[in-house]
Amino acid sequence: MSVLRKLRNIMVGDQLARTQKCSGTTASGSVIRGHVWRNLLVVMMASTLLLVAGCGQQQSSKDSKVIRYVLEQEPSTLDPAKSQTLPESTVQLQLFEGLTRLDEQGEPQPAAAMSWELSPDGTVYTFHMRPHMKWSNGDVLTAQDFEYAWKRALDPNEDAGTSYMLYPIKNGEAYNSGEAKADDVGVKAVDDSTLVVTLEQPTPYFLKLLAFHAFYPVNEQVAKTHQYWASKGETIVGNGPYKVTEWRHNGYINFAKNENYWDANSVVTDVMNWPISESQSTRLTLVEGGEADMMVEPPVPDQHRLEKEGLLQIGPMLGTYYYVFNVTAEPFTDARVRKAFAMVIDRKAIVDNVVHGGKIPAFAFVPPGMLNPATGKDFRAEGGPLVTENLEAAKALLKEAGYDEHHPLPQVSILYNTNEMHKAIAEAVQATWAKAFGVNVSLQNQESKVFLASREEGRYQVARASWIADFGDPQNFLEVFSASDNDAQFHNDAYNDLINKVRSTQDGSLRNQYMHDAEQMMFDEGLVMPIYYTTQPYVSNGKIKDFYWTALGLIDFKKAYRVE
Template identity: 40%
Template structure:
């Protein structure tokens, strides 16, 4: 996903920090996360309104350019792909725009049959909209950071690189209701990937008529459970039930609103005053609220990390990078600052990211990051290679958020204590910060990443040379070769071996500092039922009922 999910980066409901993780979200004291079917026509008597906090302005609600979890959580309610994941994060036929599909014996061709569905403006949703949307993402003129999510298509990467034509790409509408997809190689997680927002359709007629269609509520057209009715920038987003949605009778909410309050204590007060239905606790109250049962902590597939711009000294040297990674006392940080049950990260891929491989990848590949006692020697080796007598002051950047600030201050103190270096802190609003990272205008930056699907590839292909979400400027030919190898086969043993070696290279070169694996920490009022929270950190509010 998703910066929390770069954009990750990038917004997720990690405890306090909800920092938005690159590739965000969820809610409460009630741990009820099961989807319960509602009888058609059985609508609650009172208006059903869900009130949430996005913390910050969503950078983009266009599927082709969305890369962060703040935008992604809203977009998942507005748009719908070929499939929609169920309450167990599994693919189920008929759950999305596709009524059914067939897969060829060699795993290279998928034929999707679309159900009768409409856009919010009344236009029919067609296979042509999917073909147009996917090729639009791949079109180099779109400059989509997530174009690589469609490199699995035949000639997808070649088209994005200007080496093939649009008509050569392996997606074709055979008629209004039939979409044929041809892949470069068997891709075990492809069906799951079709639920990700980069692969959502867009209304071709609307997009071609107005390039800024996704910038304002008045021009936004969607095919999902809700439609965009208000977008007061930097203040509030409101979506309302889409009367044209094919499954509208199962949608109980009449409205969802997101305010944009980036202060944890204010958010907590709004929740206490019953002005928000789901919220994240302030950092300093996280442990207390979890212990009292007023907040819930659940592991999700994501990383809180720092990234280096490897083209800016002194972080051109891998031993310097290794030293900064080693000097962070992760257990102390979690026990004394975040306090949300996070797992210390001594490698990159989180536990639980390899459900189809027969082994847990994290357990299989082990730990790599050195401990604080080894940090000083690594720094001295790096300084010697760089010819430095004294270490220069460096800057750590982060997106504005109370939790991020507390973590940055704690890490700043650890680097001073364990390395003897001075680190300056600087922060920016989320949308601006993402641009700063993308431009490479930083030395060390806070980063977060949530899984886009359940496979190690969603983490590993981030760091290929010139990757859309690779803001480190790091490049390694062998790493690129291994990721390409893992993408060229459906053989899980071959993929596993490639991922293992690739992660070893990544952790030796250390263009990133894994800090901890995320948990989602949230508070939720007891009358809010049926929130679906996926293992990748995303939330689905489609089936929520307010009692």
């Protein structure tokens, strides 16, 4: 499993961790809530960020033409091949553009490519670039920039975290693993305006993949001239709606409309100023204090108040928070035990009392929000719930597996990465399992890197996990358990055969049925215990119009503007 897939597998947890650690906790551990705390801090926090901004050329926050969005994390890089977090991807979406761009419905639309053709066998795309495109620095942008960027991301010497996203390209994985040469990779700029891409096999979601940051172009001259070009405001060059005018690290990023963008006439806003803060409380203070317009992940203790005041909004995010069972660890070697443990959790109670943020109780693995192109219906609605909450049925399954008052269950341990939200969820699950089955349940927390290693190597019984989509197709979720290194330690030829059929089948209806069959098998085997579908809670003062959230949790400000 690649670095990025591992990071996405804990990304929701990282966001929740930021929510918890910055909620105004006192030395004694109690939480100070409400307007009293906020009123005391509003001037101090806002002034601190504005003083930092004042060292540069930060646009006045009173300018009605300026979009002020508080970024939740300092980007370590904005290199499309190497970035690994949602905040980085959010910034990149403003600065770069791939051959396609996702619209409000999550569907790919022509972007840097104005049109394309697909061969009858579904393996060769011929993309036609828009004429007269330029980089933000004025350099000419051609099909060669895409070929260079993609092969660079696959270059094993680059150690790019996004390389696996390009594996559908012919010999992409082979080149990345050192088993092929760059010239063998199935991407070729036949001239300045034509890019031919050959795939390993038909890939129905490929046009959606092209909107992902791994497929953004890179200016070869800039990348070869400046080693850290994507980490400095003065050297970063993009091809998207905006360009960076100043980047004060851990302070703010200032943007201006990119006059060289092919669709510059659709970009309404001339200037964006994004303060940066990992603190939920600070970000909320900036919005409520009038120094910013929007922020994500408000502190959980404030969400009920914000909802009543009409400030809390819920954006989409394709993801699922779940527990995974290690199928090689007793007592979870028996699918009946795994299914029984998943059947007694009160998901609504966890969402209502622990998680909040508009989360949705999950009764399957693939979240809602992805349409079946053949029917126009939501994949989740078609598949329906795949796990039920039924205590008596759960006890019956355990009895079938040989566990009763005379043969009690052994001790069970829940593993989670250190975080107050994960702890609270684990405690709720612990109490439920103890009450339902009389089982002794212990909790074990580990720092994220250790936790990931423990889960990947199977050193656990039950562990928390989450999956955020890399692209808007159910296959992205179902492939989690077809990988040879999947965390459940699950290896099933029949399941892998279904996933291979999903990958290669061009018939949309048949492919969709294979995906439903694969998800059903996942629950027949009792691999996971879904808890909730993720969302993107955010706070807005209502002054920013015509933005939208992509299904991947990114906010698109291309056509957005601010009103007073």
